[in-house]
Amino acid sequence: MTQLTRRKFLGTAAAISAVPLLTKLPAAAFAAGSDRIKVGVIGTGGRGVGAMRNCLAADPSVVVWALGDVFKDRVDEAREKLIKGSPKSRKPSAPVPSDRFFATPERCFSGFDAYKQVIASGVDLVILAAPPGFRPLHLEAAVNAGKHVFAEKPVAVDPAGVRKVISVGELAKQKRLAIVAGTQRRHAANYLETMRRIHDGAIGELVGGQCYWLQEGLWHRGRNPEWTEMEYQLRNWLYFTWLSGDHIVEQHVHNIDVMNWAFGGPPVKALGMGGRQARTDPKYGDAYDHFSVEFEYANGVRVQSLCRQTPNAQRRVNERVVGTKGYAMADGKIFGANKWKYDGDTPDAFKDEHVDLIRSIRDGNPLNEAKRIAESTLTAILGRTSAYTGKEINYNWILNASKQDLTPSRYELGAAPEVVIPIPGVTPLV
The missing domain is CATH 3.30.360.10 (Dihydrodipicolinate Reductase; domain 2)
Structure with a gap:
């Protein structure tokens, strides 16, 4: 794709920002004065690191800016994998070049509030890859802060969470923020062509x-x-x-x-x-x-x-x-x-979903898949x-009508929600 400099992109963004009800294109129009797209990862397990690598492959302007997870050892492990690569893993990966890695120790956060710190670290875009039970909370915080989002699937674990995601998706539309979900089949050329033919009869x-x-x-x-x-x-x-x-x-x-x-x-x-x-x-x-x-x-x-x-x-x-x-x-x-x-061509849909995400932001027409993935x-x-x-x-x-909400009463490393194995005919419909 043709690459736009950040300054050219901001020029396009300025015109878009004149749309009524919008005072400006959001923070993730990418900060002025640099061509970098600063990305933060929330949830630094295998999928978080993988999604970060996919995002780096999608656009040369992407840089790793911040990392966050509940557990410090997971953050440290992810940072090391990105810096050194994983040549002996099932899917070998190369080190991230030093000019694209800026997740200094000061921008590596741990604890239940790590997501807040990543979002506040100056990122343009966040990758949400923590366990899905946290997704509605993290998505809401990112959109409220004016960040574009790549949200791994699924985006909730209960109806209450789904309703929040739908609501946040509507807010993202108003703020011209992109939300792309990790349903990569929707971005794969083979699936897209097959589905086009199905819908054409x-x-x-x-x-x-x-x-x-x-x-x-x-x-x-x-x-x-x-x-x-x-x-x-x-x-x-x-x-x-x-x-x-x-x-x-x-x-x-x-x-x-x-x-x-x-x-x-x-x-x-x-x-x-x-x-x-x-x-x-x-x-x-x-x-x-x-x-x-x-x-x-x-x-x-x-x-x-x-x-x-x-x-x-x-x-x-x-x-x-x-x-x-x-x-x-x-x-x-x-x-x-x-x-x-x-x-x-054999698609790399894991990369292509990030290509589509970043292109949509640059084009001033940010993708919003929140309602679709919520459904x-x-x-x-x-x-x-x-x-x-x-x-x-x-x-x-x-x-x-469902009132099911599986959110625990508090997030702390002590007691956890009780484990009750569901039994058909006994487990109530809530």
């Missing part, structure tokens, strides 16, 4: 579909006797619904988002089931190891959603959309009357809630 009228995220187990960091219960849960956040949303929300949201994309929005209702066959050890918190959910969309079409995290089991991660003239694999194949296969997050929550309670649930009810 290549497989006819849509009559069904299936989506899958079936894989082996995931990491668990064990328990250190020196940790409090809160620290234990935070360091093993995948297994606690108040932090992750359970894996149907944290992981399978990718595939669910694709189905919402195909059908033009969220479903009308869901009926689901799930449980714990492999995760019987209490160390796995309250997370299920499998879900099966039937989503019904507005045209009466039903979509089957399957996700599982079980060691030594078959892997399948994809989306299949069925129509009256054939079916499509959403990553680039159509079968039937209009047979087709994507043959373009897909809530669709996954809808399926989870149906499986947990054993009840068929309407989307509009969970959006507007």
Whole structure:
């Protein structure tokens, strides 16, 4: 893409800032006097570091400015990985050049308020990659402070959080702030072309579909006797619904988002089931190891959603959309009357989502994916809630009437929310 200098960008921004109700383009129009785009990472685990690297690859003006996490050791580890690279990791990475790394020790923060310090450090854009339970809080703080946002998926773990994200998204529109979510399939050339063809009628009228995220187990960091219960849960956040949303929300949201994309929005209702066959050890918190959910969309079409995290089991991660003239694999194949296969360049969607984010800011038309990712997050929550309670649930009810709010009463490294494994027919619908 053609690169704009910051000064040229600010000239464009000045014209945009004259729009009524806006006193100026937000702080993330990038500070005057420099071509740098200063990025801060909130949540410095593997995804936070990975997203920072993707952002660096997306635009040569990006620099690492600040790092923040609840735990200092995680910040220190992330800083070292970025400075030295990770040549021996599963996905080797090179060191960040010194002229693009400015996260000095003074701009590395830890504790539950680290997000506030990163946001206040002079960044233009923040990457939100802490456990999803913190996402609404961190997103709200970033937008209130006038920062552009890359928010990893999902963006909430409960209906209360989803409603906050939708509200903050509307505020971001008013302030001309970008919010791009980590649903990289929405930025992948193969998915974009496939979906264009689906919507143009290549497989006819849509009559069904299936989506899958079936894989082996995931990491668990064990328990250190020196940790409090809160620290234990935070360091093993995948297994606690108040932090992750359970894996149907944290992981399978990718595939669910694709189905919402195909059908033009969220479903009308869901009926689901799930449980714990492999995760019987209490160390796995309250997370299920499998879900099966039937989503019904507005045209009466039903979509089957399957996700599982079980060691030594078959892997399948994809989306299949069925129509009256054939079916499509959403990553680039159509079968039937209009047979087709994507043959373009292999996309690096993890980078491209950041390319699209930064380009939209430079163009003065910042992307805002808040409502869309909030809807897909809530669709996954809808399926989870149906499986947990054993009840068929309407989307509009969970959006507007559910009172579920999993936020703990306080954030401190002491006690943690009680672990109660959901039992269908016993767990109440809130």
